[in-house]
Amino acid sequence: MSSPPSLPQAGHAERLFALSQDLLGAADAAGRLVWVNAAWERGMGWSAEELYSRPYLEFVHQDDRGKLTAFAARLTRMPPGQSRQIEVRACVKGGGHRWLRVSAAVAGGEEPMVYLSGTDVTDLHEALAELARSNDELERFASVVSHDLRQSLTAVCGFLALLDARHGGELGDSAHQLLGYAREGGDRMRALVDDLLAYARVGHSGRRTEPVDAGRLVRRVGVAEAPAARIEVGELPVVDARLREFEQLFANLIGNAAKFVAPDTRPEIRVSAEREGGHWRFEVADNGIGIEPEAAERVFRMFARGRDDYPGTGIGLAIAQKVVEGAGGTIWARPREGGGSVFAFTWPA
Numbered sequence: 001m002s003s004p005p006s007l008p009q010a011g012h013a014e015r016l017f018a019l020s021q022d023l024l025g026a027a028d029a030a031g032r033l034v035w036v037n038a039a040w041e042r043g044m045g046w047s048a049e050e051l052y053s054r055p056y057l058e059f060v061h062q063d064d065r066g067k068l069t070a071f072a073a074r075l076t077r078m079p080p081g082q083s084r085q086i087e088v089r090a091c092v093k094g095g096g097h098r099w100l101r102v103s104a105a106v107a108g109g110e111e112p113m114v115y116l117s118g119t120d121v122t123d124l125h126e127a128l129a130e131l132a133r134s135n136d137e138l139e140r141f142a143s144v145v146s147h148d149l150r151q152s153l154t155a156v157c158g159f160l161a162l163l164d165a166r167h168g169g170e171l172g173d174s175a176h177q178l179l180g181y182a183r184e185g186g187d188r189m190r191a192l193v194d195d196l197l198a199y200a201r202v203g204h205s206g207r208r209t210e211p212v213d214a215g216r217l218v219r220r221v222g223v224a225e226a227p228a229a230r231i232e233v234g235e236l237p238v239v240d241a242r243l244r245e246f247e248q249l250f251a252n253l254i255g256n257a258a259k260f261v262a263p264d265t266r267p268e269i270r271v272s273a274e275r276e277g278g279h280w281r282f283e284v285a286d287n288g289i290g291i292e293p294e295a296a297e298r299v300f301r302m303f304a305r306g307r308d309d310y311p312g313t314g315i316g317l318a319i320a321q322k323v324v325e326g327a328g329g330t331i332w333a334r335p336r337e338g339g340g341s342v343f344a345f346t347w348p349a
Helices: 010-018 040-042 046-053 062-075 121-171 175-199 214-225 242-257 316-326
Strands: 023-027 034-035 083-091 097-107 113-120 209-214 229-235 238-241 270-276 279-286 329-334 342-348
Touching: 023 040, 034 046, 040 046, 062 083, 062 097, 062 342, 097 121, 121 175, 175 316, 209 214, 209 242, 214 229, 214 242, 214 270, 238 242, 242 270, 242 279, 242 316, 242 342, 316 329, 316 342
Parallel strands: 229 270
Antiparallel strands: 023 034, 023 113, 083 097, 097 113, 209 238, 270 279, 279 342, 329 342
16 A cells, blocks of 8 residues: 655645635734634635734724633633533625634643634525515414404304394205305314414414423313323423424323324323433323324325314314424324324433
């Protein structure tokens, strides 16, 4: 095997330093850059001489200077060699700024130096800002559409009720049947609008996570969603979650477990949890009609209704999946041994 060409170690470092697309450099204890590579001038427009001439804070967006000062102070208290990371806006020569993700580490010695490596992440910040604007517009659109549809549905259902009250005695059996179908259609549409709005709002409520006692929540939800069911609640943990979304998650799972049972069968539901590494695995088991293994993934799709002879919009499990995945977990379903189904999901501990 041939040996690699013999080049001085300094030659490798100089070539890497010059060709790197990252902004590499070093700053002294007085807050001035003393060593930079060519990427600074290529990316930001400032020559090395200009960067050396003023404190580096003057090259940072005014709104980020306090954050960077605090970051530098924390660095001085860290052991040599350990690094920290920060994102700041750096001023571009000629106007404007770019977002930089900077990793910094202090090297010990008689004259401590802070070594820097900066990556331009402006495109990422612009994409995130555009995504946030798009999400805000989508939420406003969903709210407006929901409000208008609800108003129209309320009017239609109200006129149907008025028609039945005023002229019901004049209608024959066939007309009464048609009137009943119209009312059922209005009720289904109202439920569909509510579920679509709930789906659109998952992750966009603006609420922070908070400690939630899952056991207490499940008992409260069970009374509301499955009053006729026998519900067994195991030892459940306290987790960090957005309360309304976590409550909706269990409301959908427990509601489904109570709904999809054979006729004349009292629903039996068991909710349990086990710790698995950095997550909790929750399970909602039931004695219902069960689920075929090949349908276990399909049931989480929008409008994927398992049985047409059971009520529902087909959105509840899609909402559950969105809540779980938004928290960094996964959700799945499997047949329960002895009959019924088990819906399981993981949640950060």
